Amino acid sequence: MNKIGCIILAAGEGTRMKSEIPKMLFTICGKTIIEHILDTVLRLNLDKIYFVVGHKKEQIIEKIKTCLPKTQQSKIIFVTQHKQLGSGDAVLQVKKFVDKKINSLLVLSGDVPLITKNTLLKFIAHHNKTNTESCVLTVEIKNPFSYGRIVRDSLGRFSAIVEEKDATENQRNIKEVNSGIYIFKLPSLWESLKKVKPENQKKEYYLTDVIKYCETKTTFLCENEIEVKGINTRADLSEVEDIVREKLLNNLMLNGVSVYMPKTVYIDYFTRISKETIVYPGSILTKSVIKENCVIGPYSVIENSSVGSNTKIIFSFVSNSKIGKNCNIGPYGRIRPGVNLFNDVSVGNFVELKNSIVKNKSKINHLSYIGDTEIGREVNIGAGVITCNYDGRQKHRTFIGDKSFIGSNANLVAPIKIGNNVVVAAGSTLSKDVKPFTLAIERSVEIHKNKSSTIKNMYGIR
Numbered sequence: 001m002n003k004i005g006c007i008i009l010a011a012g013e014g015t016r017m018k019s020e021i022p023k024m025l026f027t028i029c030g031k032t033i034i035e036h037i038l039d040t041v042l043r044l045n046l047d048k049i050y051f052v053v054g055h056k057k058e059q060i061i062e063k064i065k066t067c068l069p070k071t072q073q074s075k076i077i078f079v080t081q082h083k084q085l086g087s088g089d090a091v092l093q094v095k096k097f098v099d100k101k102i103n104s105l106l107v108l109s110g111d112v113p114l115i116t117k118n119t120l121l122k123f124i125a126h127h128n129k130t131n132t133e134s135c136v137l138t139v140e141i142k143n144p145f146s147y148g149r150i151v152r153d154s155l156g157r158f159s160a161i162v163e164e165k166d167a168t169e170n171q172r173n174i175k176e177v178n179s180g181i182y183i184f185k186l187p188s189l190w191e192s193l194k195k196v197k198p199e200n201q202k203k204e205y206y207l208t209d210v211i212k213y214c215e216t217k218t219t220f221l222c223e224n225e226i227e228v229k230g231i232n233t234r235a236d237l238s239e240v241e242d243i244v245r246e247k248l249l250n251n252l253m254l255n256g257v258s259v260y261m262p263k264t265v266y267i268d269y270f271t272r273i274s275k276e277t278i279v280y281p282g283s284i285l286t287k288s289v290i291k292e293n294c295v296i297g298p299y300s301v302i303e304n305s306s307v308g309s310n311t312k313i314i315f316s317f318v319s320n321s322k323i324g325k326n327c328n329i330g331p332y333g334r335i336r337p338g339v340n341l342f343n344d345v346s347v348g349n350f351v352e353l354k355n356s357i358v359k360n361k362s363k364i365n366h367l368s369y370i371g372d373t374e375i376g377r378e379v380n381i382g383a384g385v386i387t388c389n390y391d392g393r394q395k396h397r398t399f400i401g402d403k404s405f406i407g408s409n410a411n412l413v414a415p416i417k418i419g420n421n422v423v424v425a426a427g428s429t430l431s432k433d434v435k436p437f438t439l440a441i442e443r444s445v446e447i448h449k450n451k452s453s454t455i456k457n458m459y460g461i462r
């Protein structure tokens, strides 16, 4: 039985992404490329994982460390490839770290993130059976552009891999390609790597050239093209993300969530939605938990938030907040970070909330700004009410007691405390605390003057 270690190649510059961000840190439905591959590899339960890093390695190492369970950390060995001289050179860097007991190495490309545990197990089983010096996971695709082609002799025996740039016209027509996933036997891999020269268009040490020097070699065909899709450009990334997104949405639908026009809906890996919830078109849901029987969208964005059951969030934006049960938000609500809506709360159109608590059964239905505020239960906030929380230098808090009524267009100049059962007259600007059971009214005296002849003249009324 072979004892298998794993190499993950992640040192490349990812030039085709045209980005300052290392390719491995781009995300697919919220999860970095590197996490995708790591999650799969960890589930194989191999003894050692050699991570080859180079270009912007600090960022990659930090990411891996933060997402890796403590129990798995000792399995990972980071190996630095100082100069990006090619995938063959990257593998060679691992040589001095490899445990003596390991006699085969599974090599994965860090930029082929959708490979599944199942396929890798079949691939390993194939290797254990054939026991050849090298084994390449291949796939047949309609458009093989940019992949290394699997070249066979006249008897159909696997003889070499030829890269796109080095291929002849005939070789470019080959539809079977290299997935960038291999198993090599040791120590023969090291012997073959020594023979590899950078004699190709890119002047790199190609790992794929090892095949030529292996006396025994096999291929194993992966049935599912998607699993071995390599990410080299942002267009590749978006293609892969689309597939993952569709899969996540299908899973939701299988679990009793309705998604209308799913092609327009984006959800990430970290979002949970319970059954009987409906997601309407154009919604974007990330890092959130949404309970049962909710209506989300059309066109709602919910990020890093939790939403209780039976809540409706229509045409609205919710960020870093906690929304209770039976709430109504929108259309056109904006819930900024730090908001905690209790149950049965209503937040209507063009209402902005920030860093505020709103207790049960309170209503803020039209055109308000509520910031740094605590609103009690059964409060009614009239149209256009503003909490003036900022004095130009500091933010101040507003408290509004249970069952109070704040009339339309009132300004509450913080810091201010409005007691329970208070009535604030419409249009008042208050800057003093109001005791319970008080009517607070702040308005200038209203003057009515009879101007009938002037007005009639103005509008030509006889």
Ligand code: UD1
Pocket: 009, 010, 011, 012, 013, 052, 081, 083, 084, 085, 086, 087, 088, 089, 090, 109, 110, 111, 112, 146, 147, 148, 149, 161, 163, 177, 178, 179, 180, 206, 207, 208, 229, 230, 231, 232
């Ligand atoms: C590679 C294969 C190609 C295969 C394709 C599948 C080679 C020469 N070619 O092409 O046959 O069809 O993958 O997706 O390997 N890397 C390093 N250090 C380096 C260079 C690369 O660690 O100096 C890593 C990269 O980070 C990447 C992997 O090796 O994870 C493959 O490199 P990349 O440049 O993406 O090769 P492809 O052109 O995609």
Ligand code: CA
Pocket: 109, 111, 230, 231, 232
């Ligand atoms: Ca690649």
